[in-house]
Structure formats: structure tokens, C-alpha cells
Amino acid sequence: MIYDAHCHLDLMDNMLEFINEIQNSDMNLFAVGTTPKAYSREIQFCKNARNIHVGLGMHPQLVSSGYDDMQLFKSLIEKSHYIGEVGLDFSKGEVGLDFSKGYIQTKELQINIF
Template sequence: MDFHCHLDLYPNARDVYAQARDRNEFTWLVTTSPRAFTATSKVLGGSDKVLITPGLHPEIVGTRHAELDMLLEQIRQVRAVGEVGLDGSKRFQTSYDVQRKVFVAVVAQCAALGGRVLSIHSRQAVKDVLAVLDDHPGYGTAVLHWFTGSASELKAAAGQGCWFSIGPAAFNSAAGQALAKKLPRDRVVPESDGPFAQVDGASVMPWSAVQTAQLLAAAWDVTPAEAMHVLESNSRRLISLIHSES
């Protein structure tokens, strides 16, 4: 299982796609722009095991915000959306107002259409992400990918019913390890965030769930088998939510 992967951006994307399809029960391929969604859907094609979704990554909203109307139309045709969200880090501060407008429009569209499952980027912007979600009841289900907020922000997100996708690279820092201990165990699913996420200088691959389970086992003080059971159970529930969206 992999609930957040840029499968189309690996150097050997077709090969990785084929392997993911064979190795994983489910892989969520998030795209970074509406045009990328169209191209990736055409090039890689469809599979019952690989979900390809439209998004507009906050890091490129500054130059690609004109694609918003295309994204809103694409959301009508899918059950899940990603990658979308906000990035409040210094590097992207100049586009933050535009990011907000785009994210608000996306969440509002999801609510208007009866709900979608969203894979959400929230780096240094958790409070604003949660505020937008709170302003749009009925938007669906939020999966906060690679959560890096504070312990209090994690508590607030969990209180709003958010899910969390986590991968091996999240454990590269002491802060990431500390947050992993506090994740709500009934709403955690595995992700890779490959090819961007790296461990020991190598891109994390879409079939890294076993590694994630081992790392979570240490954080939760359970056996790897127990951690994997939790991830598998949660994954099935989230997949059911995706399939149940209108």
C-alpha cells in the first residue's frame, strides 16, 4: 500500500509503475498539476491497483494557478484529489495568498460535489489548512501527508478527523519520530512520497510499507507484525472511503 506517491516522476516511471502494480494492493499516484494528471493518465493508463488523481501542488501554484478551472472540472470526474494544500515555508511565501485562493476553491468544490478524499500538503501551514477544511463541512476526508506540524497542531488535526500518511523518510528527524508516536493509530496509512522522499540518499519506493511498519513499531512499542496489521486495517478502511465518495 502507498497512499501518496509521485509515481509519474521517477526517472523510470513506466517500470516503477509496473512494479507497483505487481507488488502493491493499492498505490495512490498524486499529480502536481491538472496538465500532469491528463498526461499521466494517458501515458500510464488505468489500473484497479493504481489510483491517479488530479492536484495542484502548492509549491507550483505561483506559476500554474491558471490551471485552477481545469482542476475544478477534473474533480467532478474523480473520487479523490491530490496533491493539494498550502506551503507556508519562506521559499513559497510570495505565492501564499494565491495558494489559499486555490486551496479554498478546491475544498469548496469537493464539498459542493458531496465530498472527496484529499491528499493534503500542510508544511508550516497546518492552522490555515484546518481552518479551510473547517469552513467547508462536507468536503470529505482529509489525509495530511508527511505531517510536520507541532504536537498541538497534530492534536487539532486529529480532533477534526484528519487521517495521516507517513513514510520512512518522516523518521529521518527526531521531530518526525516524536510526532509518529502521537499519531492517532486508527487513522495512519503508509506512503512513500517517492521519488522526492529519500532515505540514505536513495528515493523511497512505492512498496516501502513494510519499512514504515518497522519504524512505527519502534515508535509505538509494538511488534512490526502488529504495526503492519494496523496499517493494513486502516488502508482498507480508507480505500473504502475513497470508493464510497460520489
């Protein structure tokens, strides 16, 4: 049995095609939404897929609306079967948040949320 333990369906250009392909295969996957809104969409698209398990997540690079995303995240926790780690790859000397040039504008938001 093949199992993909970390997949972001919402970042795929061909998400519905990919979901159909996985449903018709022997592969299983754990998909983690990168935002609470993405999780909600993925749950709907995958509700009949026996081999796709969707987890709630929020990626630091995609934190933008902050409060709204966090409120939605909190409301979905009770409904979610899985909560996945997204983009917080910790290693020695690294905090897992992204303060690079492209995401520096969300630095305070990332710190507050994570």
C-alpha cells in the first residue's frame, strides 16, 4: 500500500482531476489544507473518497487575514478528524515561520498565530 503522508490539494492546478485519479487507485493520502477555507473546500471535494483523509491546517506563508482565518480555524477544530502541521518545518536554529522578503509583511501575524 502506498500512502502519501503530506499533500496540499489546494495548491494543485488540477485538484479535482487528481482527486479522481487517487480515488481510482490503490494509493491513500493525507491532505492538509493550507488555510481553513482550503480545508473546507477539500472536505467537500473529498467527502466520498475512502482513501483521501483531509486535515485542517494553516500555513504561515498564507496567513493574511489573521483574525478571520484564526476564528474559522478555531470553529473547524471540533469538526475536523485531523489537524496537520503545515509549513512549520523545524530544524536546529530555525523557528519554522517565514520572515523572508516575500512574507515579512505578515511577520507579526505569524508570531501571534503560531
